[in-house]
Amino acid sequence: MTSITTSWDIIKSELSNLELITDPIQLTKLSLDYYHFSPILTDKLQDKRGELVVRPSNEAEVIQVAQTCVKYKIPLTVRGAGTGNYGQCIPLKGGIILDMSKMNQIYSIEPGTACVEPGVKMAAFDKKAREIGWELRMAPSTYRTATIGGFIGGGSGGMGSVTYGQLRDRGNLQSVRVVSVEDEPRVIELRGDEVQQVNHAYGTNGIITQLEIPLAPAYPWAEIIVTFDDFMTAAKFGQALSDSDGIVKKLVSIHAAPICRYFHALKEHLREGKHGALLMVSEYDLKAFDDLVNQYQGEVTYLKTPQEASHGSSLLEFTWNHTTLHARSIDHTLTYLQTFYFTLENVEHFYHHFGDEVMIHLEFFQVNGKAIPGGLQLVRFTTEARLNEIIEYHEKKGAGIANPHTFILEDGGRKVIEPEQLAFKKLVDPYGLMNPGKMRSWEQVVG
Secondary structure, eight states: OOOOOOHHHHHHHHHTEEEOOOOOHEEEHHHOOOOGGHHHHHHHHHTOOSSEEESSSSHHHHHHHHHHHHHHTOEEEEEEOOSSSSSSTOOTTTOEEEEEOOOOOEEEEETTTTEOOOOOOOHHHHHHHHHGTTSSOOOOOTTTTTBBHHHHHHHOOOTTTHHHHOOTTTTTTEEEEEEEEEESSSEEEEEEGGGGGGTTTTTOOOOOOOOOOOOEEEEEEEEEEEEEHHHHHHHHHHHHHHHHOOOEEEEEEEHHHHHHOOGGGGGGTOOOEEEEEEEEEEEHHHHHHHHHHTTOOOEEEEEEEEEHHHHSOOGGGGTHHHHHHHHHHHHHTTOOOOOOOOHHHHHHHHHHHHGGGGEEEEEEEEEEEEEEEEEEOEEEEEOHHHHHHHHHHHHHTTOEEEOOOOOOOOGGTOOOOOOHHHHHHHHHTTTTOOOTTTTTTHHHOOO
């Protein structure tokens, strides 16, 4: 928090040339994200608020805010669209929230690459990129509202990951410009492997003001639902499709029967008791795709051509963590996990072991050149102790858990902070003002 001798009126006066938001309703809205997916985080984060929201329009204004924060030792939390799920952009210690939504210029879109400001919305970007035959490599299920900078700061993967892996894989982020938060803020450019110092760091390591991102060739994506009588057959089909190098795909999402009942808008395509595969496949590869469906005795119950899929809701918005969103809109006692199963044998074990207490939802993505099943399982929450037992059992049996019930970087998917990233924080945020409380390694360093 700011010094008790410092008046917020003085701070607002020093930033009066910028867009400032002080309305309590807006402050609440812009202080929070989808942390309420977790009953654990709900108790810890529901009362956290910033004192002031600032919306910069350009890098010079970002530098001005950084200078003010250093001058008065004000905590600073950077925000995209607030579509994260575990408090990445919730200010634990108040202070200023830097809302980057006005920094939304697209500087260039060229074959294979683009340069953008962090506030560019992903769906809006794709619409422009597809005009020259390219698109984002990957995007979350919050694609329509999420920003590119927010995705880099707090995301990890999404549609497209079945081909391109995760954000932290080498090559999925080309360069970033970062404003430091020190006595004399600097603009630092990071390229190549250096970008990992800010990638998925919750905005703890500098303020991203510009990004260069790689693009993928744009295909005409058909959206398809295939149903199966048996869950493991559906899972094996998902693995086979993900492994089929000759079939170009963007989304392979498998849902056990109990989950399908939460998709009311799709109920005529996901009949009771059926297990569903929600897919995006290149229109050019539908014949080979149909042969694969027949091999696994699936039934195509929904097929939208790329032209039809470009209007209205996309199947993407029933997958990844939108699955959790739909389920919780009906049953608020549900929460979720994020799991690396690695093998279908693991999937089958957990499917039978937990039954409907942990409903299996798979997303396939590339890890080290191999498609693996990842889980975004729906969990029937009873107590924190039971949830921890479920997590511990998964880890004991060889699955990896990226815990979505913590806002600490090391306790989620990261496990440890690389020395290079910690050293970079010391360089660009020597007073520890950026999103304080999210990086345990830093708190240990400063005592």
